[in-house]
Amino acid sequence: MHLDYAIILAFLAAALPLMGKLRVEKILRRPEISQAERLRLYASTIAFQWLLVAVILWRTAVHTLSIAALGLALPRPVLTVAVSIGLVALVLANQLVSLRFVGSRPEELHGKLAQVALRIFPQDHIERLAFVGVVSTVAICEELIYRGFVQTLFADILHSGFAGIVISAAMFSFAHLYQGRRGLIATFIVGLLFSVSRFYTASLIPSVAGHFVVDLIAGYMFPRRLREALASESRIEARDVQ
Numbered sequence: 001m002h003l004d005y006a007i008i009l010a011f012l013a014a015a016l017p018l019m020g021k022l023r024v025e026k027i028l029r030r031p032e033i034s035q036a037e038r039l040r041l042y043a044s045t046i047a048f049q050w051l052l053v054a055v056i057l058w059r060t061a062v063h064t065l066s067i068a069a070l071g072l073a074l075p076r077p078v079l080t081v082a083v084s085i086g087l088v089a090l091v092l093a094n095q096l097v098s099l100r101f102v103g104s105r106p107e108e109l110h111g112k113l114a115q116v117a118l119r120i121f122p123q124d125h126i127e128r129l130a131f132v133g134v135v136s137t138v139a140i141c142e143e144l145i146y147r148g149f150v151q152t153l154f155a156d157i158l159h160s161g162f163a164g165i166v167i168s169a170a171m172f173s174f175a176h177l178y179q180g181r182r183g184l185i186a187t188f189i190v191g192l193l194f195s196v197s198r199f200y201t202a203s204l205i206p207s208v209a210g211h212f213v214v215d216l217i218a219g220y221m222f223p224r225r226l227r228e229a230l231a232s233e234s235r236i237e238a239r240d241v242q
Contacts, residue, residue: 001157004059012150017177024116024178033119038127041120042134049141056149070148071204083197084206091190091210095217102225113179114226121223131219139212146172146191147198147207165195190214 027033033041060070067073074080122128146168155164169191176187194207 012171017174021178027119039130042130045134046137049137053141053144069152071198075202080201080203080205083201084209087197087206087210088213091214099221099225102229117223121219135212135215139208143204143207143211147194147204151195161199168195
């Protein structure tokens with residue numbers, strides 16, 4: 001393996017998850033986050049992810065790894081469109097069903113992930129518009145990083161498409177270390193779905209579309225359901241006190 005590839009992988013496997021965890025812990029120490037702080041967080045996320053992708057594209061170009069090998073192509077258009085539609089429908093259905101159960105478990109309602117969502121997800125029209133840019137960036141960049149670069153690299157090194165699928169899903173999951181155990185499991189399963197779609201279509205289009213839908217629904221609807229659940233809990237507690 002090339003030294004620069006090894007450095008990138010080490011950063012993705014160790015430094016990036018730790019940075020995310022520390023950033024979330026810092027956010028949780030704050031009683032609240034202002035609109036300006038949320039917008040700065042969105043801007044820094046967009047800049048960082050595109051910078052990381054630029055480094056990866058630079059180094060893969062140096063080593064003559066084609067953009068088609070990274071999934072930036074459409075070799076099987078009919079299959080790609082069909083898989084994209086199916087994957088989007090699947091993740092959308094899963095997100096909508098999951099939202100119905102928000103607040104069903106008090107420990108999750110007051111858990112770390114819920115508190116992070118209430119602080120960083122958009123709360124007005126300006127933030128929602130900016131959040132579309134974040135979601136678009138994350139969908140494209142993370143898919144290129146994990147399903148394009150990581151999956152291709154390990155599939156080639158280990159001569160196994162299966163190994164590429166599993167390792168890319170595992171590293172994608174670990175990047176979401178800040179979400180806790182349930183988040184790690186959920187992102188690993190989603191990562192497997194995205195990696196399989198990448199393997200069979202040889203394109204990142206299905207996984208980018210699915211990733212975009214997952215994050216957009218989470219950002220727009222999860223905080224609203226959390227607030228509704230918290231308000232309902234408060235009404236029940238007030239009634240019990242009376």
